[in-house]
Amino acid sequence: PPPVSAQMIDQVLPRDSIQAIDEPQFEPAAAAARHLRPEERVVGLVINGEARAYPIAILSVHEIVNDLVGGEPVAITWCPLCYTALVFNRNIPGRAAPLSFGVSGKLLHNTLVMYDRQTESLWSQLYGGAVSGSLTGRSLAVHPSQHTTWQAWRARHPQTEVLSKRLTCEQFDCGTYADNLRGSYVLDPYLSYYQTPDEGVVNAQIPRESASSG
Numbered sequence: 001p002p003p004v005s006a007q008m009i010d011q012v013l014p015r016d017s018i019q020a021i022d023e024p025q026f027e028p029a030a031a032a033a034r035h036l037r038p039e040e041r042v043v044g045l046v047i048n049g050e051a052r053a054y055p056i057a058i059l060s061v062h063e064i065v066n067d068l069v070g071g072e073p074v075a076i077t078w079c080p081l082c083y084t085a086l087v088f089n090r091n092i093p094g095r096a097a098p099l100s101f102g103v104s105g106k107l108l109h110n111t112l113v114m115y116d117r118q119t120e121s122l123w124s125q126l127y128g129g130a131v132s133g134s135l136t137g138r139s140l141a142v143h144p145s146q147h148t149t150w151q152a153w154r155a156r157h158p159q160t161e162v163l164s165k166r167l168t169c170e171q172f173d174c175g176t177y178a179d180n181l182r183g184s185y186v187l188d189p190y191l192s193y194y195q196t197p198d199e200g201v202v203n204a205q206i207p208r209e210s211a212s213s214g
Helices: 056-062 150-156 165-171 208-213
Strands: 009-011 026-028 041-047 050-055 064-069 072-079 084-089 101-108 111-116 122-124 129-132 146-149 161-163
Touching: 026 165, 041 056, 041 072, 041 084, 041 150, 050 056, 050 064, 050 150, 056 064, 056 072, 056 165, 064 101, 072 111, 101 122, 146 150
Parallel strands: 050 161
Antiparallel strands: 009 101, 026 161, 041 050, 041 146, 064 072, 072 084, 101 111, 111 122, 122 129
């Protein structure tokens, strides 16, 4: 990652006010289909023959899932402001144990900034590396993933496991959609943001036309 000054990082929310998922709860495709519409977006991942899908409606609420897929420790990361999914290996050379990531509440260029719980270094999803702390300059290996519809993913991977809306809702005591718009996983809580002409939430929102032409 390139050098990043402290002035470039914006504190938007308190750390961990967006709760990462550390003990993801899965269910088979047939059970998940009762809660997922065919057109719903998911992030799909296959490692060493193990297929898993992570609904965007859940990722938009939690942004990070620390998981073990096909024997590999990975972090499924989602930046709702820029609509990007990246899956990182949580192992880095020289460390005996994998890192565990949380949501820092900070943004770099309006993109997700994570932190690792072991050293509290800050990690940019945009750059795939640490930009502050004792691990500054270290990078994370990226695992290939797909951002697609639930229908398409299930057709290609009928044996996939799916991060469960029902079980995750129980895990985080999210209540019903009427009680908790962000937490219920019925709809993406950022839908209204995607329908605006703006990008980002800090530094005077940038009209999309200006961003594309500049």
